[in-house]
Amino acid sequence: MQPKDTTTNEGFKGFTNTTCPFLPCHKGIKREFNCLFCYCPLIAYECPGPYEVFTDANGLTRKDCSACTLPHDGYNQSWNFIQRWLEYPVVWSGQPQTDPPTRRPRPPGKENEGRDD
Ligand code: SF4
Numbered sequence: 776m777q778p779k780d781t782t783t784n785e786g787f788k789g790f791t792n793t794t795c796p797f798l799p800c801h802k803g804i805k806r807e808f809n810c811l812f813c814y815c816p817l818i819a820y821e822c823p824g825p826y827e828v829f830t831d832a833n834g835l836t837r838k839d840c841s842a843c844t845l846p847h848d849g850y851n852q853s854w855n856f857i858q859r860w861l862e863y864p865v866v867w868s869g870q871p872q873t874d875p876p877t878r879r880p881r882p883p884g885k886e887n888e889g890r891d892d
Pocket residue numbers: 815816817818819822823824825826838839840843844845846
């Protein structure tokens with residue numbers, strides 16, 4: 776059992792840093808602006824976000840997540856999104872986002888069980 780399972784206080788799921796000079800750093804947020812995932816935990820993993828791919832000054836392929844609202848739109852919604860996608864993380868291939876977007880990874884043999892994404 777995790778400590779978060781022993782409390783009804785869900786304050787750990789998000790917060791808004793109203794003193795940040797960059798807020799709002801992403802456009803299109805409709806719910807509470809969640810700053811908890813300012814550095815998105817999925818940056819090195821496959822994800823469904825609308826990222827662009829670029830090469831940085833060191834020649835590394837990186838994601839530009841400017842257009843992504845998934846880790847920020849609503850405390851509960853963004854918390855649940857990150858938890859679901861970190862269940863079976865798959866290291867990012869370095870390729871552009873697909874259309875339709877990447878599906879959430881599942882363990883072998885359970886790829887299509889209970890799909891909701
Ligand atoms: S595109 Fe969105 S979900 Fe994917 S790594 Fe960037 S911020 Fe995270």
